[in-house]
Amino acid sequence: IPQTLSASDMVTPGRLGPPPTEPTDGEQAGQPLLGGAPSSASLDTLIQHLVPTADYYPEKAYIFTFLLSSRLFIEPQELLARVCHLCIEQQQLDKPVLDKAQVRKFGPKLLQLLAEWTETFPRDFQEESAIGHLKDVVGRIAPCDEAYRKRMHQLLQALHQKLAALGQGPESLLGTDRPVSYRTKPPASIHRELLGICNDPYMLAQQLTHVELEQLRHIGPEEFVQAFVNKDPLASTKPCFGDKTNNLEAYVKWFNRLCYLVATEICMPAKKRRRAQVIEFFTDVARECFNIGNFNSLMAIISGMNMSPVSRLKKTWAKVQTAKLFILEHQMDPMGNFCNYRTALRGAAHRSLTAHSSQEKIVIPFFSLLIKDIYFLNEGCANRLPNGHVNFEKFLELAKQVGEFITWKQVECPFEQDLSITHYLHTAPIFSEDGLYLASYESESPENQTEKERWKSLRSSILGKT
Numbered sequence: 001i002p003q004t005l006s007a008s009d010m011v012t013p014g015r016l017g018p019p020p021t022e023p024t025d026g027e028q029a030g031q032p033l034l035g036g037a038p039s040s041a042s043l044d045t046l047i048q049h050l051v052p053t054a055d056y057y058p059e060k061a062y063i064f065t066f067l068l069s070s071r072l073f074i075e076p077q078e079l080l081a082r083v084c085h086l087c088i089e090q091q092q093l094d095k096p097v098l099d100k101a102q103v104r105k106f107g108p109k110l111l112q113l114l115a116e117w118t119e120t121f122p123r124d125f126q127e128e129s130a131i132g133h134l135k136d137v138v139g140r141i142a143p144c145d146e147a148y149r150k151r152m153h154q155l156l157q158a159l160h161q162k163l164a165a166l167g168q169g170p171e172s173l174l175g176t177d178r179p180v181s182y183r184t185k186p187p188a189s190i191h192r193e194l195l196g197i198c199n200d201p202y203m204l205a206q207q208l209t210h211v212e213l214e215q216l217r218h219i220g221p222e223e224f225v226q227a228f229v230n231k232d233p234l235a236s237t238k239p240c241f242g243d244k245t246n247n248l249e250a251y252v253k254w255f256n257r258l259c260y261l262v263a264t265e266i267c268m269p270a271k272k273r274r275r276a277q278v279i280e281f282f283t284d285v286a287r288e289c290f291n292i293g294n295f296n297s298l299m300a301i302i303s304g305m306n307m308s309p310v311s312r313l314k315k316t317w318a319k320v321q322t323a324k325l326f327i328l329e330h331q332m333d334p335m336g337n338f339c340n341y342r343t344a345l346r347g348a349a350h351r352s353l354t355a356h357s358s359q360e361k362i363v364i365p366f367f368s369l370l371i372k373d374i375y376f377l378n379e380g381c382a383n384r385l386p387n388g389h390v391n392f393e394k395f396l397e398l399a400k401q402v403g404e405f406i407t408w409k410q411v412e413c414p415f416e417q418d419l420s421i422t423h424y425l426h427t428a429p430i431f432s433e434d435g436l437y438l439a440s441y442e443s444e445s446p447e448n449q450t451e452k453e454r455w456k457s458l459r460s461s462i463l464g465k466t
Contacts (some may be wrong), residue, residue, distance in 0.1 A: 040389040043073050051086045051107035054102050061396075063116055064403060067124075068221055069395035071384055076124035076222075077133075080117075084137040093140040103144040110141065111151050118155060120406075122162045123220055123244075131156070166218055192428070194265050195281060198421045205288035206415035207422050208258075208297040212364045212466065214408035215254050218247040221402045227371070228378045251367060255300050260430040262304025266313075267431065267439040275443065276319035279305060283325045290328060293362040294350040299332055309433075309440035312451075316444065338369055349404070358414035365405065374401060434458055 007217070041049075050058055050066055058066075070079055088094055091106050114134060118125055121244040125131060142149040198204045223245045262282055269275045282301050289298040304310070311317075331340050333365070348363045355361040381394040431439060438458045 026163065039393040040385050042393055043070075043390055046070070046390055046392065047079065047082055048086065050113075051083055051090070051185055052106065052113050053090065054105035054109075057109045057112065060116070063113065063398070064120060064221075065392070065396050067117060067121055068225060068390075068399050068402060069390075071222060073224055076121070077127060077130050080124065080130055080133050083113075084133045087137055088140060091141075093137070097325040098141075098144055100144045103141050107141045107145060107148050109136065111148065111155070114138075115155050118159045121164075121220065121222055122166065123157055123222065125159055126163060133152075134327065145398035157463075164301045166220075192424075193268060193278075194261075194424060194428070197279065197424050198418070199281070201281060201284035202288045203418065204421065205294065205297070206444070207418055207425065208285070208289060209292055209294045209364065210413050210415060210417050211254070211422055211425055212294055212296055213362075213388040213409070213411065213413045215247075215251045216364070219251060219409065220247065221406050224371075224374050224402050224405075225398070228375055237287065248371075249392070255296060255367060257430065258297065258300035258425070259307065260436070261425070261428060262301050263307045263310050263436050264429075264431045264439075266305065266310050266316075267436055267443060270443070272316045272443070273319060275313065275316040279316070279320050279325075283328070286328050287324060289330065290344070292359070293351070294364045295332075295345060295348075295366045296364050298328065299366045299368075300330055302329060307436065309436035312440060312447075313444050314447075332366070339364075341366060341369070349408075352408070352411075358412060361411045362414075363408040363411075365408070370401070374398065377401070434462060438462060 012355075018067070047068055047070075049062065054060065067076075067079075070076075074082075087106075087110060091103065092099070093103075118134075125134070134156070138148055138152040142152075194204075227245045227248055266278050266282070268277055269278065282305060286298050286301040289295070289301070331344055332338070333340055345363070345365060352361045352363045377394070378397055382391055383394070385391055437454060441451065441455040441458070446455045
């Protein structure tokens with residue numbers, strides 16, 4: 001079974017030519033993009049381009065791009081059924097006597113396509129009917145070479161293992177969708193703080209990286225397409241799919257939780273010197289995250305420190321050495337469409353490509369911005385051209401962005417996990433937004449009429465006081 005494609009495999013053209021079919025009715029609108037694949041074409045033509053023959057195999061870049069984007073127009077199971085049908089029809093696999101020489105040239109290519117499909121998009125094969133299509137088409141070529149049946153068994157075994165691993169999704173890591181929230185400060189006797197569990201910034205940055213990579217591992221490339229799907233006007237009245245972005249959404253929830261955890265840890269201490277120490281600690285953690293290439297945790301920490309209940313603590317901030325924080329905020333400044341961050345991300349991506357150690361391979365992008373980039377790519381270009389053809393050029397750019405992310409998420413975390421720390425990160429109670437404001441006002445009294453009115457309202461609603 002081949003390994004999952006790297007980003008370069010997904011987007012670098014190869015040398016194989018197109019399948020032996022001619023485009024129809026002005027099918028090819030523009031220059032070919034990938035070994036003969038048109039920049040736009042009908043869905044039928046693009047499906048035909050995916051089907052291997054005895055003398056043709058589609059490029060890896062085309063396979064990934066089309067399998068990623070085709071779900072906007074056709075359900076993956078229906079696509080699989082059509083591909084298998086075309087293979088049977090074109091190779092005459094329904095005949096009582098097969099051309100063994102021809103099948104022996106075609107068989108390895110078919111198995112290679114199925115292996116790449118199941119490896120990169122395993123969730124397309126969750127239904128038993130999809131497995132049935134695989135067994136049927138491979139069963140037809142197996143009499144020509146028993147090695148095909150053995151290869152199919154290995155493929156299915158790897159697929160089941162992958163689906164089993166993906167079934168243990170990130171929801172179990174987060175405990176519940178709504179972690180326990182403090183509405184008021186708990187008694188000091190029962191409160192635990194992060195610094196009491198881990199006071200080493202580098203260690204915490206490593207454990208945050210563990211959590212990030214574990215969350216990312218469950219996100220399938222198809223979720224990026226399914227998150228922004230608009231119903232295809234030429235499709236049937238039935239939507240292509242339902243809610244299939246759970247892992248992507250769970251990762252966004254993790255980012256939000258980390259923001260609130262940082263703010264909670266800062267607002268919790270009664271003494272301003274301790275609050276200042278917590279701020280400086282998280283600044284050091286953020287710097288270590290930057291050095292590791294964990295930009296998502298970095299941005300969550302900075303966002304937590306910039307939440308209003310934290311930023312208003314002027315007496316606390318007066319005791320903080322802020323020079324290091326200013327440098328990090330400059331790196332993640334949204335000005336110029338996050339120009340500084342994008343430069344740093346490119347540097348980390350280059351380091352990953354030329355890495356001499358597993359640690360240098362780590363690239364964890366600021367996820368919300370990646371989603372935003374993909375959203376605007378989707379919104380900025382039509383899925384279909386006025387003549388009804390699929391805008392394949394758009395989907396090649398989409399595959400480039402998603403393919404790079406898929407490469408990054410496959411990196412094995414090189415740091416040893418500390419379960420006590422990761423457990424705290426997942427389960428420690430956090431303040432709700434109102435709880436943060438109340439804690440902030442208790443730490444440093446309201447300074448203006450707006451804050452005084454808000455404090456009074458919070459005390460009334462949360463504490464039942466007037």
